[in-house]
Amino acid sequence: MYPVDGGTLVTGLDGMGALGDPNDPQAVQAAIRIFGSEAEVIAAESHDGVADPFARGARLSWPPGWAAGVVEELARPEGLLRFAGGDVTIEGGGYIEGAIGSGQAAAVALAATIA
């Protein structure tokens, strides 16, 4: 959130397409109401990272329940194959921190396996 003249600029991510039309102030306001905010949304603008040829995706946004098993299953080793990255770790998942930690853990585990 950033203070601007006459209000507050709020940024956010809609990974599940739950907003409907993220350019529609009414849709954004309805979403904000879920969190108990009384804020009045006077303008809304979005960028579709998935459609952007220079991004071809957006940051991780797990659906409810994924942290309770799906992520660990995605990271389960298969023989000498190890899966690593920010999308397959609970700790720091979705962030650089998680990507580095996951990669380091996979490298250490693989080194121990082939030693």
Ligand SMILES: Cc1cc2nc3c(=O)[nH]c(=O)nc-3n(C[C@H](O)[C@H](O)[C@H](O)COP(=O)(O)OP(=O)(O)OC[C@H]3O[C@@H](n4cnc5c(N)ncnc54)[C@H](O)[C@@H]3O)c2cc1C
């Ligand atoms: C808009 C946005 C903002 C973000 N902001 C932050 C932030 O402020 N702080 C933060 O900590 N994190 C942020 N993140 C998340 C962070 O960028 C990721 O968590 C991190 O980059 C994940 O690293 P990774 O190595 O797991 O995957 P990636 O960085 O996605 O690396 C995967 C690599 O594999 C390559 N690749 C894919 N398929 C193949 C293939 N078949 N063969 C060869 N190469 C392939 C890709 O080109 C890519 O280079 C942001 C992400 C986005 C999209």
